Amino acid sequence: MVDGHTPWDQELASNWEPPQIDTSVPHPNRMFNYLIGGKDHFKADRDAAEALIKARPDTVITARAAEAFTRRAVRKLAEHGIRQFLQMGAAITIANSNDQAAGESAPDTRTFVYVADDPISLAHARALLVGRPGPPVTVIGGNFREPQDILSRPGLIGKLDFDQPVGLLLFGMLDYIASDRRARRALDYLMQRVAPDSMAALFHVVEVESEEVNNALDKTLAQDQIELTPRTAQHVHELVDGYEFIDPGLVPITNWHPDGTGPGPELAERTAAIGGVIIKR
Template identity: 40%
Template sequence: MSERQGAQRDLIAVGRGFDNWEPPEIDTSVPHSARMYDYWLGGKTHFGPDRALGEVIEQAIPSIKTMARENRTFLGRAVRHLAREAGIRQFLDIGTGIPTGGNTHEVAQAEVPDSRVVYVDNDPIVLAHARALMVSDGPGETAYIHADLRQPEAILAHPALTGTLDLDEPVGLMLVAILMLLRDEEDPKGKVAALLDALPSGSHVVITHPTGDWDPEAMRTVAAKAAESRMTIVPRTRAQVEEFFGGWELLEPGVTPVMAWRPDGEPPADPYGAYYWAGVARKP
């Protein structure tokens, strides 16, 4: 085993907490957002309840699969911008989801081979796929933490993070399609603020968030159907999404429909076809 492979093995062990770790029980009887998202993206890691809720949501929003793909495409554009233009060399991706094409480390390391990425998710199935996330080609590093956005201090203090990222240097914080899973009473703004406060000047934050601004009835239906399946989906307005950026300097074009944020090629004919707000901001 090479020194590099050994380092990656150690980071996986740290992320688990101890070497004889057993994966937590995976409850496939209820849907999970990461698995449902994987279903919409055409992946293979989902179960009947995930597909059932995904199909119910698709009845309310027939374009939901396209929306999921657009959200994923935006992630790639944002990461490429941070790596190419903003000089970001390390990323913290919270709400990773099940590995699929165009993962953060793949995009970043294609631009800057020695980029370092820490992934965070609370789905045991994502944890089971952590080794796929841990594979870096070249000098870059990746690590995975099984943790929850609701405990930002624990994420920031985790050995897998402190052993991979240097929080004295700028970080690209990825919060893509994750904040919708926190109810207002769980203080999502406070959780994000704790992360933003811990990052140094020059860091960037990337956020996407579903909204009912364009079709309130459809999003109310989605939120209600999710709640019936014990899943939280909270759509938020543009103004509410802007508050998550905490006064950081928004990059042009600001908080905009996800399809309209610096699109590759021609601007979309209908940027409101995906019900997500998106933005990228820099810490002064």
């Protein structure tokens, strides 16, 4: 047992092999941490991030806008009465973490569960996020692309009450699933499992018409494992078609309830991500 959790290899779904623990291979979670000024990254992550910055300097703006968006989204869910959260995706922000944002907005937050697909990020998150003052935090390892496997884990029993509203935080999830069908299936499964009045905050990286950026992505990221899949804004809208978004809808993340934190609407055209919050009636 580690911090009340079973070891990584005992938590994995039987039909999924985790990424190798190889610090020479960059991972988007650690790259994101570097881009927002965090400390939990390795040379490969820094080199990959710098390659992206060289190809598109606005990469830093997008990362900082995404971090600010996640804080605003968590606070908005808390304002709507959400008191339990499940975050699935490649973007676990260890610096200025979302569980802290939830606890600051709603001190009576009952639980916050993170899912990490990268063993190194998992270890960092457990070491830094579990057991601190604030909402009780659980960090489990597994493939966020297959949420039916995650939600069946014994480690989640008693952590989340699916008869009560849940705040789903899908940050770096849909855009890290290459197949449209698989991405929609994952979203549908999660939304079907949660109770009415649950909410799902998400953002999705959008395509940039730049061969240099695309080449940098292909060279620096292990695409066969990571599956980073930027889509056009129209494509993302089609991917989530049929779901109800709260105001202002699915928009550039800089334009979603701006509050002066992070890049604002004036940088919308330089921010390659859109986001919003779905509500289940």
